[in-house]
Amino acid sequence: MTHTTTTPTSSIKVLYFAQVAELAGLREERWPLPKPVTGTDWLSGLEARYPQLAPVSRLKLAINQTHAPHASLIRPGDEVAVFEPVTGG
């Protein structure tokens, strides 16, 4: 983490759910993001910070509450959710 202020325009809100939240040890955090990155690249950074989440290729992403393939772009200000395949119903 840098020590610059993380405003909504230079960061994203990250939400962790279920097993991912248990492994990461938290449910929500702000993550500095000055410019857009692909989900794949962002997940690499996530794995670097939380090695216990590996392999991140199995994880699902939602961007602004919509399911998003890993190739999607994550932009500053987005709400990004990380989770295992869902098991409702």
Place this chain on the structure above:
Amino acid sequence: MVLVQPDDFDSAALLAALRERSAGKAGAVVTFTGYVRDYAQDAATQSLFLEHYPGMCEREIEDLCDTARQRWEVAECLVVHRYGELHNGDQIVFVAVASAHRGDAFRACEYIIDALKTRAPFWKRETLSSGDRFWVQQREADAEKTQQWDDTHTPAAHGK
């Protein structure tokens, strides 16, 4: 209408309300109710905790109902899904579709529950009578069934 709530629901009252809203338009109503069962093969389930993503759950299920309305003739669509601590035999989910004709009602109802299982952001954590806890894994058959609906608009032939 989509309701995501911790409380139990009265399916008879929900059905009566749906019939009232679709009065004169619906010759058929198909409903599906899902209950807590044993997910583990070899040990008894003591309780089930359902975690969810507030907001996205409602959006995803509304989206599934919209898709059903585009594909089939649907007069009214209602989905209730619970979250939080549940026990064996408890109701989890209720889907009701009213349509002029039974074929559309059956297909729309089955599509919604199939797609909900792979799209709506809920996660089940099971606690066994032994005290062991684990997160339920998505079944491959569920993912394949949703894919089949996307490909053909009909249910998977081999889906369970």
